[in-house]
Amino acid sequence: MRFLLVLGIILPAAVLAQGWGNVSAPKEEVFTWADWWFEPLFSGFWMAWTRATVSFFIFIFGFIAILAIIELFRPGGGERLGIIRLTTTRGDRLFIGLLGSAYIFLAWIGLVGTLLWVPLGITIAWLFFCFWKI
Amino acid sequence: MRTVNQRGWLFVLPVLLLVAFNALVPLMTVVNYSVQETFGNNQFFWVGLRWFEEILQSERFHAALGRQMLFTVTILIIEIPLGVAIALAMPRRGFWVPVCLVLMSLPLLIPWNVVGAMWNIFTLPDIGLLGYTLNNVLGIDYNMTQDPFAAWITVIVMDVWHWTSLVVLLSYAGLISIPEAYYQAAKIDGASNWSVFRHIQLPKMKRVLTIAVLLRFMDSFNIYTEPFVLTGGGPGNSTTLLSIDLVKVALGQFDLGPAAAMSLIYFAITLAVSWLFYTLMTRDDR
Structure with missing residues (x-):
């Protein structure tokens, strides 16, 4: 009986504390950049695009477009014998760079986890290395 | 000033569109799915790289990848030398040339699922010709539905039967394109059969062998239909190759996110190994 009495006091007090209007009100949506x-x-579209994945492809196609523009001004693909004793063009170097980057990320995710700042740094260094030496 | 004919781009355009629709759009979709979760009805929720982490750390994936690699390495080790040896033994002129070529082409003309079904029936211990002969005539205990080793042997023999012809035909095309003058020069020098093979035939077959190794690697690494029809991935998971496991995850469990992540890892491996093969085999030409 005493328990019910305490409950009878506490519950209305809790409800009053946050206001009657808020009891059944839907949770307010807070905007976050994430x-x-x-x-x-595009909600409900089967290809399931997000801004993050669109940016990923813009990055890759942007790289290819830059190479195409460079090719217009300097034709021939910039062929050279690199450090791994392999004759590579600019396109080859991009391919090796991107494929290597994918492996750096996959190795990091598999061995360490999904916090990707360190592999991002390694990847940028790797891409620079590819265009500089390979 | 040099004029450049740009009309070639128009001829390339249909292929570009075709590739965009049958490869690029599906690949982009797979990338999108690999970082999201869906419960159907085209509703997606962002999960980041969780599926990649889950797949890369899963023992099931490691086991399927190991089986896939074992399968690919085994069939490459068998099919490439065997194909070259058969091509060397084939006649170069006369009546038997078309007969051999037709016989070699036959396995390639059979649809993949039919090959699986054919070998399934062929190896049944009670009514299959091979299974019955091994068990009841030769007294070898053979049952590929129960014994993982027997299942592996059967899958490999089936693949060798089906695809060695491709290596044979490619190698044969390389062999008959070698001018007779090379052989005459070798004969004058008193070269042995091995020397002729090592210094004339093999270098001249290099380009077609590159194509043969690449095609066989990619086909065998992505193989699905034949082993699925033959063994269904069993007994247990013993012949569940990566492709079979991927289909189980994607269509059996309808886990599109993990399946997409798995596909991308699979794709990265195929791409890297193909590039490596191609680069190593054409390095001297560049």
């Missing part, structure tokens, strides 16, 4: 970046770009 949600904006990762939310579906």
